[in-house]
Amino acid sequence: MAIKTETKYGQRSLIIVSSVIIILVGLWFLFSKDWPLFRDFLKMREEIYQLKKEYKFQKERLLKTQEIFKKFHSRLSEVEDISLALPIKEDYGQILSEIQFIAQKNNLTIDDLSFQKGIIKNEEVEENSLFIPCSTIVISLKGRGYYSEIKNFLKDIESDIRLMDVERIDLTKRILGLPGKRVKTSNPLISFSAIISTYKQELR
Amino acid sequence: MPLYYKDKEFGYRPEVRAILPWRFFVFSLFFALTCFALYFLFSNYLLPSSEKAQKEIKEKTSQLGKEISQKDRQQVLVFYSQVRNLETLLSSHVYLSSLLTEKIEKNLLPQVSLNQISIKSSKHFFSLQGEADSKETLLKQILVFEKDEDFSKVEVGSLSYNKNIINFSLNVYFKPEIIRYNKE
Numbered sequence: 001m002a003i004k005t006e007t008k009y010g011q012r013s014l015i016i017v018s019s020v021i022i023i024l025v026g027l028w029f030l031f032s033k034d035w036p037l038f039r040d041f042l043k044m045r046e047e048i049y050q051l052k053k054e055y056k057f058q059k060e061r062l063l064k065t066q067e068i069f070k071k072f073h074s075r076l077s078e079v080e081d082i083s084l085a086l087p088i089k090e091d092y093g094q095i096l097s098e099i100q101f102i103a104q105k106n107n108l109t110i111d112d113l114s115f116q117k118g119i120i121k122n123e124e125v126e127e128n129s130l131f132i133p134c135s136t137i138v139i140s141l142k143g144r145g146y147y148s149e150i151k152n153f154l155k156d157i158e159s160d161i162r163l164m165d166v167e168r169i170d171l172t173k174r175i176l177g178l179p180g181k182r183v184k185t186s187n188p189l190i191s192f193s194a195i196i197s198t199y200k201q202e203l204r
Numbered sequence: 205m206p207l208y209y210k211d212k213e214f215g216y217r218p219e220v221r222a223i224l225p226w227r228f229f230v231f232s233l234f235f236a237l238t239c240f241a242l243y244f245l246f247s248n249y250l251l252p253s254s255e256k257a258q259k260e261i262k263e264k265t266s267q268l269g270k271e272i273s274q275k276d277r278q279q280v281l282v283f284y285s286q287v288r289n290l291e292t293l294l295s296s297h298v299y300l301s302s303l304l305t306e307k308i309e310k311n312l313l314p315q316v317s318l319n320q321i322s323i324k325s326s327k328h329f330f331s332l333q334g335e336a337d338s339k340e341t342l343l344k345q346i347l348v349f350e351k352d353e354d355f356s357k358v359e360v361g362s363l364s365y366n367k368n369i370i371n372f373s374l375n376v377y378f379k380p381e382i383i384r385y386n387k388e
Contacts, residue, residue, distance in 0.1 A: 015225035019232035026236035034239055037246035044254040051261040058268045065272060072280055079283055086286045086293070132285040134293070154301040163293055166300045171321040199293060201286050204278070 106153040108145035139196040168195040298325045298383045315341040329377045336370045354382045
């Protein structure tokens with residue numbers, strides 16, 4: 001049996017007009033409300049992607065850093081050796097005893113010894129660098145001894161585990177004997193004065 | 205299957221169905237509802253959940269930085285600085301004893317005796333004060349220093365005659381490499 005559905009023009013037009021209005025309202029809603037939210041959502045997704053990337057990068061860095069720390073802790077004895085060459089602590093007593101020991105070993109008499117405290121060596125520090133410069137301790141000393149022993153003293157200072165640089169040395173022969181009857185020797189008694197730089201690692 | 209309806213004038217006629225408006229209406233309703241649904245989906249679920257995820261990642265990233273203690277960081281930083289400082293310091297570490305034995309002593313003539321030696325490593329020169337038994341000896345001594353390739357300049361400071369002895373002072377400039385461990 002056939003179904004008869006008769007649609008009048010007025011009814012049709014009403015449906016079409018209301019449909020168009022609904023679509024227009026939908027479109028307005030889509031562009032004024034949905035679209036900004038969608039844009040925000042996309043922006044946020046992009047940010048999350050970047051943050052995830054950053055997190056992954058930081059995590060990899062952390063793993064590498066932890067590896068470095070592991071190695072660092074397993075080689076603490078070597079770290080301590082480095083601290084012997086370039087100490088962290090301000091140890092004037094240690095410097096004094098070290099120089100006295102080297103002098104005594106070489107039969108030298110130290111008459112005068114003084115320190116000048118830390119000038120920071122910062123010539124090569126880049127901006128925002130994590131690198132901490134070291135400072136210089138200047139040691140001035142005066143003493144006496146035989147020439148060959150002074151040379152050995154110099155060698156010992158140069159090869160000491162604590163890094164020391166002899167900046168200046170003055171050797172003056174002490175005249176032995178009466179005027180006109182000088183004693184000639186290849187190993188004369190010498191008065192010496194020296195300026196030695198040693199270094200200390202600064203801390204932040 | 206075609207549908208028919210009875211017309212008073214023309215009898216049974218094929219039915220013309222008004223399909224378009226109803227489907228169009230349903231579509232428009234569906235479209236509008238979808239737009240509303242999208243709004244609720246974004247504002248109530250997708251955006252808040254994204255914000256939450258963003259916050260969580262930021263927090264996790266900031267937590268990573270706290271996994272290494274400040275003490276450990278400081279230790280490694282100091283160690284790194286020590287190594288870098290030592291590298292620089294060792295490259296400029298001076299060995300004056302080698303200058304004294306290998307350059308001054310070896311180049312000194314037996315007829316010349318020194319009363320004073322003064323070495324300044326930072327200025328790369330040493331000064332000598334001494335005695336020579338004759339002018340010729342002193343001249344020879346100056347020539348010996350000048351011939352040595354490691355010395356760049358020899359200056360005569362002062363000269364004085366005292367009986368048969370010549371008192372002199374010399375300033376000798378040397379190349380910085382000769383007091384370094386790595387001479388190249």
